Amino acid sequence: MIKTGIIGSGAMGTGIAQVAATAGHPVLLYDNNPDALSRARQSLENVMKRLVEKGKLETESAEGILQRIEYVNNLYACKDIGLAIEAIVEDLEIKKGVFEQLEDVVSEGCILASNTSSLSIASIAAACKKPERVLGIHFFNPAPLMKLVEIIPAIQTEPEVLAQSLGLIRSWGKTAVVAKDTPGFIVNRVARPFYGEALRILEEGLADAPTIDWAMTELGGFRMGPFTLMDYIGHDVNYTVTETVFQSFFFDPRYKPAFTQKRLVEAGYLGRKSGRGFYDYHHGAPNPEPRQDKKLGSQIVWRIVVMLINEAADALYWNIASRNDIELAMTHGVNYPKGLLRWADESGIAHCVETLDRLYDEYREDRYRCSPLLRKLAREGRGFFS
Numbered sequence: 001m002i003k004t005g006i007i008g009s010g011a012m013g014t015g016i017a018q019v020a021a022t023a024g025h026p027v028l029l030y031d032n033n034p035d036a037l038s039r040a041r042q043s044l045e046n047v048m049k050r051l052v053e054k055g056k057l058e059t060e061s062a063e064g065i066l067q068r069i070e071y072v073n074n075l076y077a078c079k080d081i082g083l084a085i086e087a088i089v090e091d092l093e094i095k096k097g098v099f100e101q102l103e104d105v106v107s108e109g110c111i112l113a114s115n116t117s118s119l120s121i122a123s124i125a126a127a128c129k130k131p132e133r134v135l136g137i138h139f140f141n142p143a144p145l146m147k148l149v150e151i152i153p154a155i156q157t158e159p160e161v162l163a164q165s166l167g168l169i170r171s172w173g174k175t176a177v178v179a180k181d182t183p184g185f186i187v188n189r190v191a192r193p194f195y196g197e198a199l200r201i202l203e204e205g206l207a208d209a210p211t212i213d214w215a216m217t218e219l220g221g222f223r224m225g226p227f228t229l230m231d232y233i234g235h236d237v238n239y240t241v242t243e244t245v246f247q248s249f250f251f252d253p254r255y256k257p258a259f260t261q262k263r264l265v266e267a268g269y270l271g272r273k274s275g276r277g278f279y280d281y282h283h284g285a286p287n288p289e290p291r292q293d294k295k296l297g298s299q300i301v302w303r304i305v306v307m308l309i310n311e312a313a314d315a316l317y318w319n320i321a322s323r324n325d326i327e328l329a330m331t332h333g334v335n336y337p338k339g340l341l342r343w344a345d346e347s348g349i350a351h352c353v354e355t356l357d358r359l360y361d362e363y364r365e366d367r368y369r370c371s372p373l374l375r376k377l378a379r380e381g382r383g384f385f386s
Contacts, residue, residue: 001025002168005081005106007098009033009040009071012115013087015143018044021068022144023172028081030072037071044069047144079105083168085137087115090240095119096127103128111161113137118188118244121154121181131156135165138185139174140333148333149174150185175332177325183248186321186329188241190340192255193307195238198226199258207291207300209278214290215297220305221337227278231271235264253367254311305343306355310371312340316384317373323384344374345383353378 004020006013009031017029017040031037048062057065070077078084084102086095095114102112112134114124125134136152149169153162162178169176179185184192198212207215213225230238239261246255264270264277271277279287312326321329327339344352352374359368377383 002082003028003080005030005078005084007031007078007084007086007102008088009036010087011043012139012141012143013085014040014043015141016085016087016115016139017069018047018065018144019139019172019174021065025068027069028072028078029069030075030078032073032075034073037073041071075101075105078102079107081106081110083111083113083165085113085115087139090116090119090244092119092123095124099124099127099134103130109133111135111165113165115139118184118241118248120183120248121152122156125154125156132158133161135161136179136181136185137165137169140187146333147173147175148187148329149176150179150187150329150333151176152179152181152185154181175328177321177329179325179329180318180320182318182320184241184245186315186326187333189245189320190308190311190315190326190330191334192242192245193304193311194334195226195230195242195261196255196258197304197307199260201300201303202227203258203260207296208288210288210290211293211297212300214292215300216304218292219294219297220301223335226304230261231277231279231281233271234273235261235270235277239265253365254369256367302347302355303359305340305347306352307368308336309340309344309347309352310356310374313344313371313374313384316341317371341384345385349374349378349383 001024003026005028006017007030009029013029017027021027029040044066048066051057052059052062084106086098088094088098095116099112112128114121114136115138116136117138121136125131128134134154135157138150138152140146140148151162151166151169166176177186183189201207201212202209209227213227216222216225239257242255242257246257249255268274269276272281275281315321315326316323323341327341330336330340353370356368356370
């Protein structure tokens with residue numbers, strides 16, 4: 001079993017440590033903050049206790065998982081690890097500094113991975129003397145529960161490092177997909193319209209947040225509506241990802257952030273964690289009821305879904321990932337009710353193109369430009385799976 005080092009003991013790092021230890025690997029959980037390590041240890045002990053109480057783990061198994069995790073605040077303790085996964089703050093310069101330090105500590109054969117959700121893997125790898133052993137291994141929160149892991153090779157990454165990492169992550173019981181090193185990878189790129197188009201509909205005054213959330217869950221089949229989900233994720237996090245993707249794509253209008261969400265961040269209305277976002281989470285606080293108009297709701301669902309389909313089609317067109325990996329990413333990474341490319345086939349490719357062209361004609365914004373692949377398939381009378 002490969003000894004795995006997790007750099008950063010926040011919620012994500014702690015979750016990844018649990019995944020690796022559950023798969024039988026010895027784990028070093030590193031943080032330079034002893035208090036953070038203490039919180040991580042307590043958190044993992046509480047998780048194991050709950051799993052035993054619910055009958056999901058035997059006491060012996062839970063104890064074994066905890067015993068395989070060692071908590072360290074000295075980076076040099078990681079000198080014998082075979083895989084390092086960095087899970088610290090989403091700041092490129094800080095990450096590059098950590099990778100420079102790591103490379104001086106670990107063996108030459110150690111794989112160095114970043115759990116970044118949207119930053120350039122090539123830039124991180126460039127900080128290393130051996131960039132060919134660096135890649136992205138992006139887990140989703142909470143790591144023990146979410147099946148999907150995006151594996152992102154940089155242009156410097158050796159094929160053998162990619163193959164080894166894929167095999168290892170799959171042996172941990174995860175669904176691993178390969179994504180090109182472009183902003184947002186698969187999920188955080190393709191999912192942007194789920195938030196962005198919902199915000200656009202809100203800003204236009206076509207429907208309020210509860211109505212849009214009701215439409216997407218009750219009529220669209222999504223587990224959470226976009227506003228409930230943004231409140232759950234935290235607007236500081238969600239807005240930052242949108243802004244990062246927008247800037248990284250050279251300010252492509254398709255990924256343009258919304259002033260409405262920016263103002264929430266500026267006001268400190270970050271969602272559940274602050275007690276207020278699009279909804280008020282204080283005890284007894286009233287929240288507006290949705291307008292349960294099925295005709296309006298269906299229009300809302302289709303407008304958001306067709307934008308998601310367009311993004312998925314473009315991800316395939318630009319070879320960001322394979323057709324099947326895009327489908328897996330969206331169903332396993334963000335729990336969409338069905339794969340977006342399959343959804344396009346079921347709805348009719350021509351219908352997708354007509355809707356996007358209508359939106360483009362109405363707004364005259366590149367935000368609504370139709371993917372060349374959708375247009376080509378419509379012209380040829382084909383689907384993604386036929």
